[in-house]
Amino acid sequence: MANPSLLILAGDGIGPEVMDQVKRIVGWFGDKRDLTFDVSEDLVGGAAYDKHGVPLADETMAKAQEVDAVLLGAVGGPKYDDLDFSLKPERGLLRLRKEMDLFANLRPAQCFDALADFSSLKKDIVSGLDIMIVRELTSGVYFGEPRGIHIEDNMRVGVNTQRYTEAEIERAARAAFDLARKRNNKVCSMEKANVMESGILWRDVVNEVHQADYADVELSHMYADNGAMQLVRAPKQFDVILTDNLFGDILSDCAAMLTGSLGMLPSASLGLPMANGRPKAMYEPVHGSAPDITGQGKANPIACILSFAMALRYSFDEGAEADRLEAAIEKVLADGARTADLMGPEGGTSLSTTEMGDVILAAL
């Protein structure tokens, strides 16, 4: 059987730096665990714009459709701030999500024991936190038409459209319920059904899917504003949170920050099964391109490495190998390994991006 294939799109800012460490880890699994990947690389975001004049070349899009999984670093940077909307680095990322039809964005918000002190929240509120946000990723106000800026009565008017079909809601809900069954069997769905009809449809469809096929899963509903509050007040009440594209963007960032270690959080974006049974998939860290620390060897590679662990689990059915990689990371953290973003007030010396890669490889 052919080796599974990976397309690496390191992107902008610290993307290439953190991805360098992922490549070493990928190599290790080939050398030591007989898990060899065919790895190719290409450009996305500002890096693609600099070379091709677009944030994602058609050839790259075609490659992404063919591989077993895409690993993405980060996109964006101040250099590209004044580009036209359609050329911005983000459009490259959004094109990948949309054309690969990656409707289920899985964002774990997990608080690492060794790092519970880093949270701005009190330790007892966040220690042991382990929630999974399932964000719908291919629809809603991100992609709805009509959209744009036009003139009406001599005035500019900006329009975007929040639009969800029942099929779109249903498949996101199924992804959330399936995940909940492997976790603590609880889903909380968030929308604004009190002010938006799209939220009413969201709630209705989630209820229908639940009754038809997932009645064993505990389901609750919350307005998204209350959801933001509850995440800050008592995040451990949640297991799986299901929400739409825009609410998911905000709520997952809020949840990520609770853990106090943004440099630690991975994500998976999954689509429909391909011919080989694997889902279309892209994996990326939750952190951005961090232009302020780019090129200084300071970036924390762990979020990106944990994204590869998610690839092992969700694309390659190698749960045990994913566990191995995650355990290595927990171990180095417990041993005190820290990149600059994880330095507390007590001081100490921080590891460079490469040194963090070194100790993780050693722990493996």
Add this chain to the structure above:
Amino acid sequence: MANPSLLILAGDGIGPEVMDQVKRIVGWFGDKRDLTFDVSEDLVGGAAYDKHGVPLADETMAKAQEVDAVLLGAVGGPKYDDLDFSLKPERGLLRLRKEMDLFANLRPAQCFDALADFSSLKKDIVSGLDIMIVRELTSGVYFGEPRGIHIEDNMRVGVNTQRYTEAEIERAARAAFDLARKRNNKVCSMEKANVMESGILWRDVVNEVHQADYADVELSHMYADNGAMQLVRAPKQFDVILTDNLFGDILSDCAAMLTGSLGMLPSASLGLPMANGRPKAMYEPVHGSAPDITGQGKANPIACILSFAMALRYSFDEGAEADRLEAAIEKVLADGARTADLMGPEGGTSLSTTEMGDVILAAL
């Protein structure tokens, strides 16, 4: 000159209970400070539905247009969950906001010294916190057309429209800049200009207003997802936050929860000046109708009383009287007065809603 007029719409759940204490305070200002208000009362939300079959009667709407200020308690409750969208208690509130054209919703998130321990955040992150969120309240996805649920290819589709005109953005921005000048002179505007054209227009117009008339105010921009993160990570970096209706709903609830005392937070919703120079205005606590504790005499009346303090300040130009009322509340808190929601793990006895009113009146 005629007395200034107040319309009290106590609404549902704990609304009437907390409003009873406000009425005592209003009375006190008439008796003791020669500040007599003509007070009338009417129904909104589920209470209005029960009597009139609609969540806001036309006569009530007409009265609200005529008075100097509306004081609102809270709307909603499980009893009304299955009502048709157009009859839900929330529609009464939204009708008031829209028809009174209350475009600037001011939501202070302030951490009271005596209560800093109640936050789920670490004390040093929130103590002394004092931010003001200015949320656009009459437009955006709350009111944009087209909206609704329709059938397409045999499938239900839910649609809402995010729509902003440059005039709508401009007046909200002016409100934020004007407020900043009376505070720490800093505005941070939040949108998703990286994915929404309405966000691009928002950012452009805010920049234009700034350059034309408020160049002395420090202005920054943040994507709303990052805004949620930064609120959790380091909220004291903000002075005034300016944002749209939907982002404002979520971000202001997130900010409110940082303070750890939702029962303490007031809000003001302001519109254009009336013939007498006062702005159209409605004041309401940020907390909801709290059906779980309704009728038990447990509700904290402070948010609602502080909303009346905002009325003194913003509608009646009685800043010194507002200060007096706020100082009385700080004093009773410092003296240890607590309603049930403010009881810490160390225990103690809590005051009833009426008893909290008593001690505040005594402190005045």
